[in-house]
Amino acid sequence: MAALRIQEWRSLPVPLAELCINTTLRCGQSFRWRKAEDETWSIALHGRILSLRQDPTHLHYRALSPTRRLPQASLALPTPPSSTISSHAEDERGGEGGGGGDDTHDLVCHYLNLSPDLTRLYKQWSAADPNFARRAPAFTGIRVLQQDAWEALVGFICSSNNNIIRISQMIHKLCVEYGPLIGELDGLPYHDFPAPGTLAQDGVEARLRALGFGYRAKYLAQTARMLLEKGDAWLDSLRNPERPVLGVKAGDGGDWREEGREGYRRAHDELLALQGVGPKVADCVCLMGLGWGEAVPVDTHVWQIAQRDYRFGRGKHSSLTKATYDAVGNKFRSLWGKEAGWAHSVLFTADLRAFSQRLVTKTEVKEESLIKVEEDAIAGAVTKEEVTLEKTIKRELEGQDERKLIEIKANVVRKTKRRRKA
Numbered sequence: 001m002a003a004l005r006i007q008e009w010r011s012l013p014v015p016l017a018e019l020c021i022n023t024t025l026r027c028g029q030s031f032r033w034r035k036a037e038d039e040t041w042s043i044a045l046h047g048r049i050l051s052l053r054q055d056p057t058h059l060h061y062r063a064l065s066p067t068r069r070l071p072q073a074s075l076a077l078p079t080p081p082s083s084t085i086s087s088h089a090e091d092e093r094g095g096e097g098g099g100g101g102d103d104t105h106d107l108v109c110h111y112l113n114l115s116p117d118l119t120r121l122y123k124q125w126s127a128a129d130p131n132f133a134r135r136a137p138a139f140t141g142i143r144v145l146q147q148d149a150w151e152a153l154v155g156f157i158c159s160s161n162n163n164i165i166r167i168s169q170m171i172h173k174l175c176v177e178y179g180p181l182i183g184e185l186d187g188l189p190y191h192d193f194p195a196p197g198t199l200a201q202d203g204v205e206a207r208l209r210a211l212g213f214g215y216r217a218k219y220l221a222q223t224a225r226m227l228l229e230k231g232d233a234w235l236d237s238l239r240n241p242e243r244p245v246l247g248v249k250a251g252d253g254g255d256w257r258e259e260g261r262e263g264y265r266r267a268h269d270e271l272l273a274l275q276g277v278g279p280k281v282a283d284c285v286c287l288m289g290l291g292w293g294e295a296v297p298v299d300t301h302v303w304q305i306a307q308r309d310y311r312f313g314r315g316k317h318s319s320l321t322k323a324t325y326d327a328v329g330n331k332f333r334s335l336w337g338k339e340a341g342w343a344h345s346v347l348f349t350a351d352l353r354a355f356s357q358r359l360v361t362k363t364e365v366k367e368e369s370l371i372k373v374e375e376d377a378i379a380g381a382v383t384k385e386e387v388t389l390e391k392t393i394k395r396e397l398e399g400q401d402e403r404k405l406i407e408i409k410a411n412v413v414r415k416t417k418r419r420r421k422a
Helices: 104-111 118-128 130-138 149-157 164-178 206-210 216-230 260-273 279-288 299-311 323-351 353-358
Strands: 004-006 010-012 041-045 050-054 059-066 183-184 188-191 360-374 378-393 403-418
Touching: 004 183, 041 188, 041 216, 050 104, 050 183, 050 188, 059 104, 059 183, 059 403, 118 130, 118 323, 149 164, 149 216, 164 188, 164 206, 164 360, 206 216, 260 279, 260 403
Parallel strands: none
Antiparallel strands: 004 059, 010 059, 041 050, 050 059, 183 188, 360 378, 378 403
């Protein structure tokens, strides 16, 4: 294992409303990020260990790179640096060691997809959809990552009948077993993602089954072989030209349609030919690996949202058939437009149990009143203390509007004294 060259921390002026890494990196898009006790997130990416931190106004990043270059054949989908810098990503490099041929800045901007103005998009989606407007304020800063398409494909093949924790465990085992070791950080080894050729080798399926992948082992091995047959460029040829691979100039994504642009529909249909890829997995790859913002993956979470908040689940759309799947996607695209998949990701995240604590707030109000009572023989002073507990409850599962429940506890202390005789 080569020694690591540690880069100084650098900063980007990215407020939390534009990117919240504590939400974006753990909401089921990417499955390889690790969070340390000091709130630093790290991943092996493109031949380096990339670390991120965030404060309310800035994103901080650094890279740990091997002092000797790893063989290109061992790295997954290496790409050249970008020639452009996004609108949110003007690197504060003065005195911080930028430049010098290092492409980490460009990789960060590309991977985190920092070009779209997320604040403007949230306003647009909120104006079009009251349900989004109610739920979004607790989930700002959720961006759709620009991952390598191959990694997204593998991750979402593993997502079949699975949850985020188990998918992350599978991907970790896959990288430890077959990915190139980049180095260690805080005593933990970091492996980059294995290339398709590595997973196409004989014996991979059996080994993945032994590692607990189950039936997904066959899908991964067969899909890796299919990609080799189709050629290195095939998967990225399905990308949205507006969201090209790192280092390639952006192009035109085509004319907008309610069912999605022609390039998106073609990418979706071609992905369905791969082993272990159904409509939901194809849409996940289109959205999070190929840059098609209108792709709306409909899994059990999203189907529940569609039934609860958008009047699906009755009549001809009473069950999740192929026609209903398409109807849900078309409904969301009609509401949210070309980046419907981004808005969908916000509602999907809001529905995850891991974030349910954001849906409950409580306030307490304390009131006191003094009541005086006079009777024939007794002058009584009654002190009544009222404690009003006001609970604002947002129903995550039932999808109801906010309701305020008022609980009043009254403690009455009666003080009496007998009148003196005249």
